[in-house]
């Protein structure tokens with residue numbers, strides 16, 4: 001197998017929101033027809049072309065760690081958060097609570113070393129501090145855009161209430177069962193590719209990534225909390 005450099009991205013969100021379905025679609029370019037609860041975590045790998053079409057183009061492996069959302073596994077999950085280079089937050093567009101709960105998922109990743117796990121409350125979450133202290137790129141996926149009226153309701157919400165906006169992250173709404181959800185050139189595919197580029201840039205070319213963080217007015221003095229730096 002080719003020896004490409006790789007980055008690690010964890011995919012988190014409540015049980016049943018569609019993490020496994022989204023990861024499968026991203027890595028296999030086809031929808032998953034039958035799913036089961038993810039126990040622990042499962043790993044899918046995508047070969048990504050960094051800065052495709054430019055002289056800097058290079059292939060990298062993107063490891064997508066699909067973390068089981070069941071609360072019964074929360075004590076064992078922190079082991080999967082070591083050396084994380086990026087985070088994909090997944091919520092069900094027809095289940096507003098699943099978006100609110102993403103605060104807890106972020107706190108679980110932040111607290112992985114403290115033993116607090118998922119016991120943090122929504123009130124503990126300070127997106128500015130989170131983004132500033134970790135500098136970890138985040139991407140948000142809203143699933144089940146094909147069902148209910150979740151997309152309409154979600155679009156009507158003020159931007160201030162969106163987790164993506166709180167974290168300075170890009171966001172897409174998709175139907176994970178649609179083979180065209182990440183069709184080449186589509187908005188979703190372009191945003192996802194840009195996110196992978198950011199994760200790779202920050203891990204392997206940190207000198208080039210300042211403009212991204214400057215734009216988001218992050219907190220430069222904050223301690224670095226993730227270990228692989």
Ligand SMILES: Nc1nc2c(ncn2[C@@H]2O[C@H](COP(=O)(O)OP(=O)(O)OP(=O)(O)O)[C@@H](O)[C@H]2O)c(=O)[nH]1
Pocket residue numbers: 013014015016017018019020021022035036037038039067068069070143144145146147174175176177
């Ligand atoms: N209609 C529709 N169904 C979806 C979509 N995404 C996921 N599903 C369905 O939702 C159910 C749960 O999907 P999973 O991908 O297993 O959810 P998960 O987040 O990985 O769940 P856990 O493994 O328990 O953490 C499955 O029946 C999927 O087929 C979507 O965009 N549209």
